[in-house]
Amino acid sequence: MAKATVFDEAQVEARLKSELPTWRLEEGWIRRTYKTAGWKGTLMVINTVGHLAEAAFHHPDLTASYAWVEVRLMNHAAKGITESDFALAKKIEEVVTWQPGLDESSPLSGTPDDPRFAYIKYDK
Known part of the structure; x- marks a missing residue:
């Protein structure tokens, strides 16, 4: 297997x-x-990120508290940021921030605008 290309900071x-x-x-x-x-x-x-990471066989570091989760990605073997990190970050972002209620063509309504059902605070 070829070594992954590590991207520089810029x-x-x-x-x-x-x-x-x-x-x-x-x-x-x-x-x-x-x-x-x-x-x-x-x-x-955490469970969503865990599933995606295991399916991709590319594992982030996670830190969590009562009302937040931090996801950190870096390719440990390559010792830097690689294409795998970007690919997994995109998939995590797509799934965690998915809001079907915003898509008028979707038959899914999304989470009700009611604090009893709230689970994630979406970026506006």
Whole structure:
């Protein structure tokens, strides 16, 4: 297997700006903090990220508290940010931030606008 290409800081920053604007580069990792409505939402985000990471066989570091989850990606074997990190970050972003209620063509209504059902705080 060929060694993955590691992107330099300027390349990572440019890609984040154009492809993943809610993610940031910090201390050699690409990172995203998802704010949740509480513990239930935090667990849902962790489980979602866990499923996607295991399916991709590319595992992020996670830090969690009552109402937030931070996802950190870096290719440990390559010792830097690679295409795999961007691919998984995009999939995580797509799934965690999915709001079917915003798509008028979807038969799915999405989570009701009621605090009893809230689980993630979407970026507006």
